[in-house]
Amino acid sequence: MREYEGVDAATLAALRASEEELVSxxxxxxxxxxxxxxxxxxxxxxxxxxxxxCLSGKxxxxxxxxxxxVGQYALLAERCLHEKVSLSKTTIIVMDEYLTLDNxxxxxxxxxxxxxxxxxxxxxxxxxxxxxxxxxxxxxxxxAIPDHIxxxxxxxxxxxxGITGHLAFNDPISDCRNxxxxxxxxxxxxxxxxxxxxxxxxxxxxxxxxxxxxxxxxVGMNExxxxxxxxxxxxxxxxxxxxxxxxxxxxxxxxxxxxxxxxDNLTVDVTREVLSLPEPGLR
Numbered sequence: 001m002r003e004y005e006g007v008d009a010a011t012l013a014a015l016r017a018s019e020e021e022l023v024s025x026x027x028x029x030x031x032x033x034x035x036x037x038x039x040x041x042x043x044x045x046x047x048x049x050x051x052x053x054c055l056s057g058k059x060x061x062x063x064x065x066x067x068x069x070v071g072q073y074a075l076l077a078e079r080c081l082h083e084k085v086s087l088s089k090t091t092i093i094v095m096d097e098y099l100t101l102d103n104x105x106x107x108x109x110x111x112x113x114x115x116x117x118x119x120x121x122x123x124x125x126x127x128x129x130x131x132x133x134x135x136x137x138x139x140x141x142x143x144a145i146p147d148h149i150x151x152x153x154x155x156x157x158x159x160x161x162g163i164t165g166h167l168a169f170n171d172p173i174s175d176c177r178n179x180x181x182x183x184x185x186x187x188x189x190x191x192x193x194x195x196x197x198x199x200x201x202x203x204x205x206x207x208x209x210x211x212x213x214x215x216x217x218x219v220g221m222n223e224x225x226x227x228x229x230x231x232x233x234x235x236x237x238x239x240x241x242x243x244x245x246x247x248x249x250x251x252x253x254x255x256x257x258x259x260x261x262x263x264d265n266l267t268v269d270v271t272r273e274v275l276s277l278p279e280p281g282l283r
Contacts, residue, residue: 044075165255182253
């Protein structure tokens, strides 16, 4: 019986790694949380601590963030209000945003809008004098985020991992197979893979793939990997394969998340179910 076809030996070994082997080889980079709720709370606490320490140390902070998992930004706002910590010297870079077919941001009234989610769940919860600056990849000003990072540096990247191994919307590209080349890709407009549209329809639109945009604008791997600290968060059961390929598989442009292996200050936080072997079973 052929369980896998066309899979290289190194990737196959990663996919077959037991939970114990995964935890052992990940070492101190890995933190395991019991469920999504505890992971969200930990993410909010880590965001607060990172930003607070950065502001205390150098007076300003820049970080890239994802939308998901949802829930942590309202907790962050609550913590800032309670401890009277202003984010006015913080720049929060939204890592990606959906576009219309003519390469315009989707409307903020669209429930899928990432920038609107950050505004509702963080910016609008803070008084004006405590609000961070929000920087969103702009299809008409692609250099804005790289220019900001060049001037101010990037302290943190927070990221999730998609089904294709994408961080932000950096799906694999058929004509970019070289890991070094892929790692240097900048902020740009992208066409989403059908795999990404499909899984996003499952997680955000109850399987309505027709509702998921075809286009997006994303920060590049160049920006993501340039952060002083890289923090990855995973809370989906289908990420059991992704975490193994990311941490244990070969570094490959075919699975962009594997490129985090080259970062010398990486942490990975997961829910316990993510550690499970990615073995099939009808259900």
